[in-house]
Amino acid sequence: MTYHWEEEKLGAAYDAAIMRRLLTYVKPYTKLFILCFGLIVVITLCELTLPYLTKIAIDQYIRPGQLGGLYLLAAIFVGILVIRLIASFAQVYLLQLSGQKIMRDMRTQIFDHLMRLPTKFFDKNPVGRLVTRATNDVAAINEMYASVLVYLFKDVFLVLGIFIIMLQLNWQLGLLILVLAPIIAYATWEFRKRARDAYRDFRRKLAKLNAYMQESLSGMRIIQLFAQEERSYKTFQSINQEEYEANMRQLMVFAIYQPIIHMMSAIAVALIIWYGGGGVIQGFFTLGSLVAFLNYVEMLFAPIRDLAEKYNILQGAMASAERIFMLLDEKPEDRGKGRILPSVQGRIEFRDVWFAYEDEDWVLRGVSFTVEPGERVAIVGPTGSGKTTIISLLTRLYDIQKGQILLDGVDIRELDVQFLRSQMAVVLQDVFLFSGDVLGNITLQSDKIARERAIEAARFVQASSFIEQLPNGYDAEVKERGATLSVGQRQLLAFARAVAFDPKILILDEATANIDSQTESLIQESLRKILRGRTSITIAHRLSTIRESDKIIVLHKGVVVEQGTHEELLARKGLYHALYTLQFAETEAVKAE
């Protein structure tokens, strides 16, 4: 089921440009589709023949009283049924097969494209909406391929075939029935317009209702804190009522249209009885033909009744296609100039870097510092001083506005972005774990990291002790976001991940959350091991980490305020001194607990 509780931009149900683009997905499977069409022709022919056989049965065997030929006819009847069965099955299967493959191609394209979009895009678009694109919207398009396009062709073919046969049996009666066509066409045209308007109105009201509900649920705390439950409910009730009324109006359109079409078919039947019966009386029309006509007319009106349904599906599919194409047209992130360095020392330099996420809301102002290969650098500072941003900039998740960031003297924008990222490993405060198993979270499914290496990495960072205690050890299941693991365990896993990738430069954002003392000591030890002999930049909170760094950079409001070793900075009695003594006092208070 698809839910679009965003406002929908419903254009014409058939937008030529969108249709053309959708058809490009069909191209690789043209042969399958042609086969489908061929089978449909066969099926339709079968369906057209059956009433004709009945006519022959009545005229040539039953009326004259000849039993013998009847057996042959019945046999042919069954034969045609079997052919129809096989052809139907084959056609449905082929259609679904091609439909599934088209969907798969679309989903793959969307997914691959998503993986290449810049981080800024993900900041602006809620996850739920993007997931809908790749799943529900694609399914809506499949509905169109599977239920509408091909069957539309079948219906047209069928209707044409029926008219041809009717005209051939008796052109006058056939023409009479044909006269009904413009009336039906007009009724259908009027219906289409009203149906589309009613549909749009309904979808708009539904989107409004869902948006209101979603917001109320998100803001339920405020609603309850300000004692506005009653009012919120009343508002919901009225929007709900509006949606109901729009829904009913849509129902009315169908409720009036369907009986009208039915009347048309009844008029056709009446005409056949009157004219055809007259023809039998006067002798130029056989009873068999009369019966055949009645059967064919029944077959004629079924597709017309279905038209309404198909129209809805088409509209829905077009809207989905529009949204998907908007996504696919988003520009992917800049991959840099593609340069690769033959060997990497690991020297990082920030040269007068200015950065803002939005406009001129500067988060970093003229930040300059250097990290020599093998140096352990700690960045400290109050919240919001821009420390985490530095990490995102190093891996080019965002691009800076002014200044330069250099790796071994080369501007990182010159380098191939994947090459750049493979030189660094990032361990964030909030460790993101994927559902799957522990091993997969260490290797991130890279085929370059063998199982043994991952296990070695885990051992190195002291994560092996808790992993081996899990049921299935390294193959233990990790649930959504790793909910069953503690904060400390997740940190250790993240360390293992970083070590397994064996980067030249390690970037760490130390967690501030409370970790139980046992894991805390494991982490401290493990940190010492990973940082030894590696270039590293750590956003530090632990006193031990700060003290053992080769260089400390103090950041405040996006500016580098002080730089130096621990002793040098303490002596200055500036911001660092104040920060350090506060932290020290707090740690002592905790120890005294």
Add this chain to the structure above:
Amino acid sequence: MRGILHYLWLYRARIFLGLVALFIVDGAQLVVPLIIRAAIDELAQTGTAQLVLYAGYILGIAAVVAVFRFFWRYFIFGTSRMIRRDLRDRLYAHLVKLSPNFFANTKTGDLMAHATNDVEAVQFACGLGVLALADAIIMVSFSLAAMLSINWQLVLYAFTPLPLVTVFVVVVGRMIHRRFMAVQEAFSLLTEKVREAISGVRVIKSFAQEMGFSKDFGRTNEFFIEKNLSLVRVQGFFEPMIALLAGLSSAIVLLVGGQKVISGAISLGDFVAFTSYLGMLTWPMMALGFVINLMQRGAASMERIEKILRTEPEITDAPDAQPFPQEASLECRRLTFSYPQTNGRPVLRDVSFSLEEGQKLGIVGLTGSGKSTLVHLLLRVFDPPEETLFIGGVDVRKIRLSELRRAIALVPQDPFLFSTTIRENIAFGRPTASEEEIIEAARIAGIYDEILEFPNGLDTVVGERGVSLSGGQKQRVAMARALLLNPKILIFDDALSAVDAEKEEEILRNLREFMKLKTAIVIAHRISAVKDSDLILVFDQGRIVERGRHDELLALDGIYARLYELQQAEEAVKL
């Protein structure tokens, strides 16, 4: 199933009318073959017929059918839409009463799915399901009766494939159901993979593992196709097979019926009518599986909705709930509290203090030290243990919720604004407030000047579809919202964190006058905001570690003093 029947019973009058209309429509449709039979027989036997009369009958019946078709659509489908509306209303009315604990443990996405997918499934079961079931029953019984009245032996012959059909429907139906479930699961898996990849895209990029994830997604994609095709293999076979078996019936009727016409046992008209009635049976047969499926899904969805409706709200009025006390003094007596579902790790430990009416309380401490929790307990977002938290001497738990929340206004840490006008956001707690009061509240909160600069002033729409406010602006609108309530107790939970020092001073100045007679609690990171409090509490890990007035605390030379020093040092850094 019971839930659905309950709703159907509620609207029994309308549904009954709909069923009557359906009955008439089906009945009328079943008469048509009889008319055709009469016409054909007359033609066959007498060579002439009152054709105009017959044609007239058919048109007349068609008109009746048209009218009553409209009615069953209106009554049956219309009622299912009413049920959909009512179910949603009920769901919302109930959700609004549930406690924050429920919302913390339930994903909004899941709740939305209940309100949309599940409600729709119930609607389909009550509308399409009821219709298809009734239609099938009526058609089958009428057609059967008509066919039997023509020639019962022919009926037996026609029904020889029937046992095959039944077996086929049951066996294949079960197979289809299983494979269908497999497809649903595969779809969930696919959706989750996409969701995760998007949520963790920064990690994937940072480690340059886009390709690996694409490959993994490709595998899930293929798996999904497989499951679908496995379903199609059976489902695609199902309908044509039923059509074949039905066709076999027709073939048998052609043969045996034809024989009987030749031998004179039945007339040609009988034969034609019989085949018509047989044709009317195919749709109910095929629809059987579909209808059962629909009803099952509707029942399952109804169950999920009822589960929510059965959830009791945790925070309610006590049976002897009292109005808000006259005196807005606060007292906390040895309060220890841990959130439910957190293995009993206390967030507040042995907290005690008292505050007189009109006094100001300041609270400072590290993140996670329990400061916000205290405030939430005061507002009964979670219930404190009995006899621990008192207002005006009355246990907070005994005060009527609606009065409690009107008398205490909170400016939360993370201000949530609704996608509506600024005016409506400010007046949220008191929609009947006058224009002057709203402007005054905005002025004190230090946001009025900026509002004037917006394109539509107070009528500017904010949020997703409107203007995007900065963090500081949102906080100040939230503040105006709280001020407008003119509450007895005002609470600021880190309410000025996104506002710069200058603005903060201006607002604090404005507030001084406004808050003269009110009890206030200010939670802050910046000492400048709590400096003038009558009592300051320093929290650490849920305990009060230092308490007193500003100068007393400085003299203690503990955490508070160090914090103050740090903040002075930060201020000293001139940009």
